[in-house]
Amino acid sequence: SSRILMNIEDYHQAAKEKLSKMAYDYYRSGADDEITLQENTAAFRRIKLRPKVFVDVSHHSTDSNSCSVSLLNGQTTCSFPVLIAPTAMHRLADDRGELSTARAAVRAGTVMMLSTLSTTRIEDVAHEHQQALKEYPTSTSQLWFQLYILKDREFTKRLVQRAENAGFRALVLTVDASRFGNREADHRNGFRLPDNMQLENLYDAGLKEAQSDHVSALNDYVAKNLDASLTWSDIKWLRQISRLPIIVKGIMTGEDAQLAVQAGVDGIVVSNHGARQIDTTYTTIEVLPEIVAAVRGMHNKKKVDIYIDGGIRRGTDVLKAIALGADAVLIGRPVLWGLAVGGCQGVVNILEILKREFKLTVMLCGCASLPNSNTPLSIVQMSKSKL
Amino acid sequence: SSRILMNIEDYHQAAKEKLSKMAYDYYRSGADDEITLQENTAAFRRIKLRPKVFVDVSHHSTDSNSCSVSLLNGQTTCSFPVLIAPTAMHRLADDRGELSTARAAVRAGTVMMLSTLSTTRIEDVAHEHQQALKEYPTSTSQLWFQLYILKDREFTKRLVQRAENAGFRALVLTVDASRFGNREADHRNGFRLPDNMQLENLYDAGLKEAQSDHVSALNDYVAKNLDASLTWSDIKWLRQISRLPIIVKGIMTGEDAQLAVQAGVDGIVVSNHGARQIDTTYTTIEVLPEIVAAVRGMHNKKKVDIYIDGGIRRGTDVLKAIALGADAVLIGRPVLWGLAVGGCQGVVNILEILKREFKLTVMLCGCASLPNSNTPLSIVQMSKSKL
Amino acid sequence: SSRILMNIEDYHQAAKEKLSKMAYDYYRSGADDEITLQENTAAFRRIKLRPKVFVDVSHHSTDSNSCSVSLLNGQTTCSFPVLIAPTAMHRLADDRGELSTARAAVRAGTVMMLSTLSTTRIEDVAHEHQQALKEYPTSTSQLWFQLYILKDREFTKRLVQRAENAGFRALVLTVDASRFGNREADHRNGFRLPDNMQLENLYDAGLKEAQSDHVSALNDYVAKNLDASLTWSDIKWLRQISRLPIIVKGIMTGEDAQLAVQAGVDGIVVSNHGARQIDTTYTTIEVLPEIVAAVRGMHNKKKVDIYIDGGIRRGTDVLKAIALGADAVLIGRPVLWGLAVGGCQGVVNILEILKREFKLTVMLCGCASLPNSNTPLSIVQMSKSKL
Amino acid sequence: SSRILMNIEDYHQAAKEKLSKMAYDYYRSGADDEITLQENTAAFRRIKLRPKVFVDVSHHSTDSNSCSVSLLNGQTTCSFPVLIAPTAMHRLADDRGELSTARAAVRAGTVMMLSTLSTTRIEDVAHEHQQALKEYPTSTSQLWFQLYILKDREFTKRLVQRAENAGFRALVLTVDASRFGNREADHRNGFRLPDNMQLENLYDAGLKEAQSDHVSALNDYVAKNLDASLTWSDIKWLRQISRLPIIVKGIMTGEDAQLAVQAGVDGIVVSNHGARQIDTTYTTIEVLPEIVAAVRGMHNKKKVDIYIDGGIRRGTDVLKAIALGADAVLIGRPVLWGLAVGGCQGVVNILEILKREFKLTVMLCGCASLPNSNTPLSIVQMSKSKL
Ligand SMILES: Cc1cc2nc3c(=O)[nH]c(=O)nc-3n(C[C@H](O)[C@H](O)[C@H](O)COP(=O)(O)O)c2cc1C
């Protein structure tokens, strides 16, 4: 339809119309009864904003960098605190797949995290990213590599080194997927990659059979090849094979966040994997305060970044996460909807919508500067309605 | 349809049928997903009344002034504690627009707040109001002027002085709109004023272009001309250019309420701008107790009036707000529905419905007199159901 | 339809089919938006039962009086703790109207409270009741008279004396209706009594005009004739003109319950008038504990009975009310549904359904005897779900 | 339809299509308005999981016994903590009825509890179970006998002895059914057993008439023959006539759980009889913590097992129950859906689905071993959403 695409949900609906049922369901679905999937977005809506008035916010109109954030102790800058989460198989949405996403990241001046399960090779994504940077030389965009550790440690090591060599600037180690969750839609659809696509980075790691058949093949592949015996000491191993900053993705409790910090990570992503792994976990925004308190209470030397993803669909959601202590947020599905609707430009649109909404909320809430761990959080109340 | 119009919601539905989609949506809509818009009315329904019995309430039948209120330290009297909130562009609803509303205010004996963004000139509204007062000489109605401070301070000063000269009796300074909120319906409809209307008071302030096009033009106008750098010290400037009482509209926290009192205002309006600015703020009735406590705890010399608006649709809502500490309430959309359905008479009907419902509630709850800061609030319990 | 009528809701639906819209709406409706009307029943469902097992409950099968209750300090006995609430105009439901209800009360062995606004004369109802008692000599049924105090005290005195002379055994003074509530359905329907009916007990008190027209006429009658200046001292006046026990109906707060006890009443009915007076009051079952605590904490000499009505539709509701401290419950609309569906037999059926359900619940909850102020209330938890 | 049957709800829908309305309603329905029936499943969904990451869970892939549990102080082993609850009349779902269920229990390596109200004789079920054990010699499956104590104690004694002689390994004494609950669907359907089936174990105890007619006949039979005078001292009597472990089924409060332990039982089942007895009781998972605390706080010599049933439909539900202190869970209706859809194989499928889901949840929550009373419960939070 010719409806104006004004917000993320508009893009979602338009993407639903464009994608095959199999691809749409793969992108959209969550574990079991999708209770957490629904709650991930609903929880944000229940958090209340407390706008402050009569604050001079006029510089937000004139200074286009007024919402930019500095991450990983200054090694990274994003034009506003929204990063692209790692999601598998972008070529299901767009012919150029991850190449389009990488170019969009450059245009929007943010980080793209590339999934291990991408349908484009690490090196090709890096090349496209560099080309785009030449066209947009003021962009501070970076590529980070999302890693699954396989039982085959030699293969894993090669993956990491390929990413480092190609210019990726951080490793995002996903720790909540020793198995894939029970996503029933994929089973009902007999989900499989089309013949002209493959998980390019895993091609040489026994993937052939993983693709030959349907979703159980992919799940079997994971069960057979992903390492379910990982413990915190494996962070050490990763440090030995790479000098990149390490961000651990999939933390849902204060206890685990403290273990992560003790293991020396540079950042953590509070994430329930977009509700795709376990149903009826907490939503991420619910546990963020517990995790922020646990990490900020540790007085460790280096600043450990705290990111969050899951259900962020509005500028107000971004401000809430930031005000509750996150350094930045990640978005997963919104990027896929943008990609499906308009390729690279679609992803740029998604990011611009969120940026526009975020800036408006920042101004209307009376934030002279972005809230951070040093400024009071009083503009957001982590509570349900008082009634 | 020929359905009897018994309550505010009946008028809402009838207005929906009469108005163009563009005008209806402009009046009705709220920011983003309209969660706060829905909650503004729903929150009132969750507050419970605790009726007292065997109280002599017979004088309410005989004394028609038994529910009148005295405001602004005795400078204003309203026949019952419901005032007309400032809303833009009444001529979208009724040919005579703000003239009809002003006349209705006189007939109902209450205050009309005229928006800066009216489709009728300040002086014309004042003239109509004076004419009507001659016809209804016992009415205590007053006009108050709602002000947006523009970057062009000279122009703003002229506006204020025109209002003061025309006989307006108070200034209502709106402080929650450094930008306009994200009202998507207006964008989808390509909202613009019809050719035969304009924002009369802003005509000479670069408005031409603001009207030439669609909603973004209006929003751009606001972004370009409204002053987003206001701070509490600007109240001083306003005091210098006018001797009218100043009421600050758009307070949502106890902290800001105290700053307002310190800045010397005569009243505040607890308001989230009818949920049109930021989505997922608190509802106003939720934060009223916090604000009443903050203001009443300050022991400043003059009494500062506390008003509230947002979602008031029933006589019970009015009593709840009063019992929780408000001096009076404002209604926005209900007036527009009345105007659309029946012009001046429609607005009078709306006010009479609320007055009848309010008086009945007052009697049935066993209020010998209206609750105020000196009488116990026990007839209202600021809590959800106990179950 | 030929659906089996198994429970109160079945009778409600069948009655809806049989009654005219005007009569059905009059019976069914509540004040304003009917939020309290809906909550009155919903609140009961949220209260949780905690069944006890391995209690000898076998006597409930053999002893048919095992659930009977003694009221008004032994002056009254009911076969089970459910009484017939006073409701106006039974002849809208059944040709023989209040006569049918009185006979049903006898057959079921319970109290019928006759409304001042009955469509049958006090003396005729009393006569029918005596006739029926002769046919069912073991029945302990009594008639109580529900009283509205009119401004015309002489007329009111005559009403009371007529009731006392006719053999009524208690006065139920309704104190929550200085005006009638805003029941919009009646206004929309232009509610009026059919020509062949009248409010028999008020005929000589200016009722003619009250009936000539529609609902506003009735409301006007109430406004003109009911005494809105009543205070607790008027209980004294009532004591002077009658020796019958006095029960005050319409108490919703602990404060008022204590005032009632101090005024020397014999019982109170916790009631919001079936949600017909003020919308968004508490539900009655919510405030029962507060009132029980207030009354039981007073150590006054005579036992004051506590009744409750509003929303009781299941045997579990009855047990909950009893376990939370009520001596018995009243039912209003269920009786009207029974009357509409099957006249006298319909009302008997309603009472038998509730009795059967109540006894089953009593057994399954492991109550050797009915809970009362001396036995622990642990079978009922006055709380929402723990989740 | 040819929809893939992936989860318990799929089997439910497929069973609904296959069963007669009378049989389906008998299996599905609950007491009164079925509020507890709906809540039994809903409550589980509201409990939140707190997954732990970076725990070595790889042995769950290799060790197929990693989720097996030891019950009744080592006398019983189940392949995973899900047992088959006693449910009446399996032949309504499948020609071979309880024979199919017994065989499925063997194949899945779990306990089957046979209802007193089975449509197959005790001895025949035992024989089938033994045959199946020969075919699956590694299975640790056992039969337990669910007992209703009849007024005719001699007959009851014979039943118990027949079960003991036939090789049943424990007695499950149901204590929440002194009467059957008010299941209205059965009354509306005129529920009765088809001519070719009977309650085989009760045949000689006056059952003839119980079957001749419809549901009231069955209810009358219960009212006439089940013993409603049972008290805790009757446990002694049962101990005298049998050496089998005794499990008491139907405990809903901490008080009763302590009485059970004092009476010397070997286990209790926290159960509201699948919401078929009293409506608006608590859900079982809500009261589990209270009961676990009461029992575990008693320091009695032998370990008393705590089981729970009611609403378990997902692997996450099983883990929640275990983490909150249950030794194992029972499933009632899911087994009936499996039986209706696919006989013995259907039941095996149901158990395998739950086992697969349970194992996946165990791994993804980072449980190196199953939680038990000695390991912290922090993976499950017994609370609503924090928002
Ligand atoms: C289709 C899809 C594929 C994903 N693939 C990966 C992946 O390969 N690696 C990973 O760490 N997370 C993956 N995720 C999780 C995302 O990184 C992110 O946590 C999640 O999408 C955030 O929630 P949102 O989609 O609500 O924004 C995937 C998510 C989706 C929706």
Ligand SMILES: Cc1cc2nc3c(=O)[nH]c(=O)nc-3n(C[C@H](O)[C@H](O)[C@H](O)COP(=O)(O)O)c2cc1C
């Ligand atoms: C159509 C519309 C236009 C409005 N225009 C103004 C305005 O020009 N100035 C202002 O201070 N508030 C404006 N408001 C906000 C109202 O003054 C008031 O705060 C709000 O409508 C109260 O909520 P209610 O509509 O639920 O009663 C407007 C509201 C509406 C609905």
Ligand SMILES: Cc1cc2nc3c(=O)[nH]c(=O)nc-3n(C[C@H](O)[C@H](O)[C@H](O)COP(=O)(O)O)c2cc1C
């Ligand atoms: C149609 C109708 C008429 C009523 N008339 C009277 C009345 O004349 N006097 C009175 O005290 N209460 C009256 N009531 C209130 C009832 O006595 C009682 O409080 C209420 O019906 C209880 O709630 P329930 O209908 O949910 O059981 C009336 C209620 C209804 C529904």
Ligand SMILES: Cc1cc2nc3c(=O)[nH]c(=O)nc-3n(C[C@H](O)[C@H](O)[C@H](O)COP(=O)(O)O)c2cc1C
């Ligand atoms: C159709 C049906 C028949 C049942 N029959 C019995 C029975 O004979 N004895 C008994 O103790 N429980 C009986 N129950 C209760 C179950 O043992 C168990 O408590 C309940 O089904 C668990 O809830 P679920 O069905 O939600 O899993 C029955 C339940 C159902 C649904």
